[in-house]
Amino acid sequence: MNRAEEAWIVLKEKLSQKISEGSYRIWIQPLTFDSFEDNTLYLKCPNQFSASWIREHYLPLIQDEIRKELGDCSIKLIPVERVKDAKKRQLHLPTFSPTELPQPRFCQWFTFEEFVVGESNQYAYEVCKNVAYGGSKRTGEVVFLQADSGLGKSHLAQAVGQYVYKRAPQKRLCYINANDFTHQVVRALKDGNLEDLKERYRRKVDVLLLEEVHSFSGRKRTQAELANTLDYLLDSGKLVVFTSSRLPREIPKLDSQLRSRLDLGIITSINPPDYETRVKIIERKARRHGVSLDRGVVEYMAHYLRGDIRRIEGAVVGLITKSSIQKRPMDLNLAQEVLQEMMGDLEPLNLKKIISLVVRHFNVSVEELRSSSRKKSVTVPRQIAMYLARTYTDETLNVIGKEFKRDHATVVHAVKKIEKGLKMNSKIKHQVEFLKEQLEKERWRK
Numbered sequence: 069m070n071r072a073e074e075a076w077i078v079l080k081e082k083l084s085q086k087i088s089e090g091s092y093r094i095w096i097q098p099l100t101f102d103s104f105e106d107n108t109l110y111l112k113c114p115n116q117f118s119a120s121w122i123r124e125h126y127l128p129l130i131q132d133e134i135r136k137e138l139g140d141c142s143i144k145l146i147p148v149e150r151v152k153d154a155k156k157r158q159l160h161l162p163t164f165s166p167t168e169l170p171q172p173r174f175c176q177w178f179t180f181e182e183f184v185v186g187e188s189n190q191y192a193y194e195v196c197k198n199v200a201y202g203g204s205k206r207t208g209e210v211v212f213l214q215a216d217s218g219l220g221k222s223h224l225a226q227a228v229g230q231y232v233y234k235r236a237p238q239k240r241l242c243y244i245n246a247n248d249f250t251h252q253v254v255r256a257l258k259d260g261n262l263e264d265l266k267e268r269y270r271r272k273v274d275v276l277l278l279e280e281v282h283s284f285s286g287r288k289r290t291q292a293e294l295a296n297t298l299d300y301l302l303d304s305g306k307l308v309v310f311t312s313s314r315l316p317r318e319i320p321k322l323d324s325q326l327r328s329r330l331d332l333g334i335i336t337s338i339n340p341p342d343y344e345t346r347v348k349i350i351e352r353k354a355r356r357h358g359v360s361l362d363r364g365v366v367e368y369m370a371h372y373l374r375g376d377i378r379r380i381e382g383a384v385v386g387l388i389t390k391s392s393i394q395k396r397p398m399d400l401n402l403a404q405e406v407l408q409e410m411m412g413d414l415e416p417l418n419l420k421k422i423i424s425l426v427v428r429h430f431n432v433s434v435e436e437l438r439s440s441s442r443k444k445s446v447t448v449p450r451q452i453a454m455y456l457a458r459t460y461t462d463e464t465l466n467v468i469g470k471e472f473k474r475d476h477a478t479v480v481h482a483v484k485k486i487e488k489g490l491k492m493n494s495k496i497k498h499q500v501e502f503l504k505e506q507l508e509k510e511r512w513r514k
């Protein structure tokens with residue numbers, strides 16, 4: 069047992085004195101030592117939900133105590149379900165010798181079948197499926213998947229890999245992230261065997277799945293090597309899938325050579341899922357855990373959990389875990405508690421907050437919204453503000469109307485107009501979705 073592990077055991081004992089017995093048993097007891105590297109203590113915890121709970125409620129305390137034992141260090145929680153899943157779900161792909169390229173590790177669930185398709189990700193899904201199924205007749209194909217965190221980039225990239233492997237097991241897959249690729253290049257430069265590395269990519273890879281391309285920013289030499297390798301792979305008709313949190317043109321300090329090659333690909337963005345897709349995702353994730361949730365609970369969660377799908381998964385697991393630990397039904401009350409624990413207290417939204425967001429977003433003034441102006445640049449924000457007020461507050465039509473110096477009939481008309489816009493894939497729909505997201509963020513801010 070090393071010093072860090074010993075320190076963790078001592079600390080656990082101390083925590084048992086400081087925290088109530090029940091809380092200790094549920095949250096701290098299951099934490100186990102994983103490793104201590106680079107001044108970071110890695111602890112395993114049962115699942116994503118317990119990780120977020122512990123972060124919220126106990127991390128400062130644990131951190132203070134562990135620093136007394138190990139000096140200045142940080143703590144990272146690793147949900148065991150992920151570690152186990154990654155291992156359990158790892159496909160048995162053709163092994164490379166240590167001098168060759170790393171063996172891909174895929175998550176069993178990251179398949180096309182498990183991917184819930186909605187308007188926000190349909191195009192990315194179709195593109196990936198098409199290249200994986202070999203639908204494209206073009207030789208050499210680059211797909212560039214861009215999205216914010218937790219929206220399914222890795223899921224789709226791995227789905228491509230898993231499908232290719234199932235369809236054509238002889239194909240050699242390389243699944244790597246930008247940091248590991250950079251390490252390989254740096255190491256090869258140091259050891260003087262860059263040519264060998266290039267050869268390995270050129271001769272032994274049929275499908276390259278390269279994640280987190282935005283991390284190449286500023287790494288000149290790696291970028292040059294990647295551009296080189298790309299040329300070779302594409303000339304030989306290979307498939308390359310990139311993922312990134314930014315579009316090629318938005319990645320700072322990216323060499324024009326590499327940028328132009330990335331631009332050659334099919335560039336597709338994944339947006340945050342809309343309400344209907346979130347409903348389907350929640351139902352799918354619950355089903356995967358063998359649970360069928362009441363429609364009301366699903367709708368409640370879908371209403372509040374926007375953006376990051378990892379968080380949606382965390383909430384579903386949280387609900388199931390809490391229900392099983394506390395032997396309570398998975399009803400609306402429990403769902404409310406879980407969401408509150410994950411995201412903090414709900415702050416009520418009022419007309420003032422809604423109007424303030426709308427004027428900032430559309431760059432109009434409150435006076436203009438209240439004026440008789442019929443300019444589109446004023447009527448659209450006004451109608452959207454009325455719609456949001458109706459959706460997020462309990463104010464009556466009269467009160468909302470008065471705020472804009474209008475009567476209740478005008479509010480009814482505005483709400484209907486925006487609802488109609490939301491049913492179409494209009495600009496209004498995107499604006500409203502964006503504003504709702506901002507409002508939710510403000511609402512959950514502690």
Ligand SMILES: Nc1ncnc2c1ncn2[C@@H]1O[C@H](COP(=O)(O)OP(=O)(O)OP(=O)(O)O)[C@@H](O)[C@H]1O
Binds near residue numbers: 182215217377378
């Ligand atoms: N459309 C979807 N249907 C079902 N699950 C999804 C979908 N999109 C994402 N997920 C799930 O959400 C989680 C996060 O997805 P993923 O790891 O692919 O995100 P990412 O975009 O690669 O995020 P990051 O940039 O933080 O790595 C995964 O468990 C994934 O299965």
